[in-house]
Structure formats: C-alpha cells, structure tokens
Amino acid sequence: AQKITQTQPGMFVQEKEAVTLDCTYDTSDPSYGLFWYKQPSSGEMIFLIYQGSYDQQNATEGRYSLNFQKARKSANLVISASQLGDSAMYFCAIPSTGGTSYGKLTFGQGTILTVHP
Amino acid sequence: GAGVSQSPSNKVTEKGKDVELRCDPISGHTALYWYRQSLGQGLEFLIYFQGNSAPDKSGLPSDRFSAERTGGSVSTLTIQRTQQEDSAVYLCASSWIAGPNYEQYFGPGTRLTVT
Numbered sequence: 001a002q003k004i005t006q007t008q009p010g011m012f013v014q015e016k017e018a019v020t021l022d023c024t025y026d027t028s029d030p031s032y033g034l035f036w037y038k039q040p041s042s043g044e045m046i047f048l049i050y051q052g053s054y055d056q057q058n059a060t061e062g063r064y065s066l067n068f069q070k071a072r073k074s075a076n077l078v079i080s081a082s083q084l085g086d087s088a089m090y091f092c093a094i095p096s097t098g099g100t101s102y103g104k105l106t107f108g109q110g111t112i113l114t115v116h117p
Numbered sequence: 118g119a120g121v122s123q124s125p126s127n128k129v130t131e132k133g134k135d136v137e138l139r140c141d142p143i144s145g146h147t148a149l150y151w152y153r154q155s156l157g158q159g160l161e162f163l164i165y166f167q168g169n170s171a172p173d174k175s176g177l178p179s180d181r182f183s184a185e186r187t188g189g190s191v192s193t194l195t196i197q198r199t200q201q202e203d204s205a206v207y208l209c210a211s212s213w214i215a216g217p218n219y220e221q222y223f224g225p226g227t228r229l230t231v232t
Contacts, residue, residue, distance in 0.1 A: 047220045047223075101172075110160075
C-alpha cells in the first residue's frame with residue numbers, strides 16, 4: 001500500500017517570498033511518480049507538477065519546483081516569488097503503478113497556504 | 118479546449134433518496150476517475166474506468182454506490198438510498214490513458230448534501 005504524509009496543516013508566507021511545502025511518501029514500487037495539485041477555494045483541483053522517480057533532475061514548472069530526495073522519500077514543493085493567488089490548499093499525491101488500480105491517486109492530507117500582502 | 122465538467126454543481130437531497138452525479142471528461146481522454154472529498158476522510162478514490170470498463174471498484178464505500186460509463190465518454194455515479202455520511206464533494210478526473218505517469222485533470226466537483 002502507498003502512503004503520503006503532509007505534516008504541515010497550514011503555512012504562511014509573505015508575498016514575493018519563497019515557501020516549501022513538505023511531502024513524504026511510502027511505496028514499495030521500484031518505479032513511481034509523484035504529483036502536486038493546487039485546490040483554490042473554488043474547489044477545482046489544478047495539476048501543478050510531476051516528478052518521476054527515475055528522472056535525473058528535479059522537476060520545475062515556472063515558479064514551481066520539486067526538491068526530490070529519493071533516499072529520504074520526500075518530494076517537497078517549492079513555490080518561488082509567492083503571489084496572493086497562490087493562497088490555496090496543496091495536495092501531494094502518488095499514483096498506483098500496477099494491478100487493477102492503475103493510475104489511482106493516493107493523496108496526502110493537504111497543506112493550506114496563505115500568502116500575506 | 119473544454120475541461121472536465123460535472124453536474125450538478127450542488128445537490129441537496131433527503132436521506133433515503135437516490136442521486137445521480139454526472140461527469141463529462143475531456144474529449145479524447147480514455148481514463149476517468151471518481152474521487153470523494155470530505156472533511157473527515159480527505160480525498161478518497163472511488164472507482165476508475167479505462168474506456169467503458171471499470172477494472173477497480175474497490176473504493177466504492179458500499180453496494181449503494183454504482184457507476185457506469187457509456188461510449189467511452191460520459192460517466193454517471195449513482196448513490197441509492199443516500200445517507201448523511203454520503204455528504205461530500207464528488208470529484209471526477211480524466212486522463213489521456215490510465216497510468217501512473219499521466220496527469221489527471223479534475224472537474225469542479227459536485228457538492229452533495231444529504232439532510
């Protein structure tokens with residue numbers, strides 16, 4: 001079974017500063033991926049970034065980057081130059097890689113990020 | 118192009134009634150997933166379809182829950198004899214194909230309230 005842990009229920013950051021949201025995972029799959037999603041107050045889940053376990057480099061997408069430490073089983077999301085619109089709930093998720101549950105996402109508990117002006 | 122759409126956006130129903138929730142995936146996406154989000158349980162997987170086939174129904178909470186997908190497109194999640202614990206936001210997602218490397222695109226969700 002796979003497990004995702006997000007230990008920060010809430011985080012605060014000043015506008016224009018960087019913030020790191022923590023995610024640790026547990027999986028027995030030798031090859032896996034990790035996703036981060038953003039959920040604003042409107043409720044829709046927005047895909048942010050993906051990291052494959054065998055990717056040579058940490059994933060980056062604009063202001064989003066992953067601090068992927070495979071040995072520690074952590075995939076922390078770094079948001080640079082925070083904006084007020086970044087205020088939302090953030091979820092880390094790991095997909096199932098086999099069996100009948102192919103692709104099914106297991107989510108962490110989420111972290112609420114609040115960006116202050 | 119159009120994203121994933123879900124209807125209704127909000128549904129209030131009385132305990133014991135049946136409800137149908139609809140999901141329209143992104144055109145061309147062959148995989149479709151249903152999840153449920155509630156305060157107590159977080160985000161839970163319910164069921165997924167590859168085409169019209171549902172290989173994994175393990176997440177359905179009880180036999181009151183069922184889902185179907187027709188024409189490899191629209192999916193309907195049906196909850197019979199609703200209970201108060203069914204109150205949650207039901208999220209649908211689609212991806213090009215089922216697999217661990219393909220991002221899932223989510224709809225806006227249906228907020229179900231059982232009174």
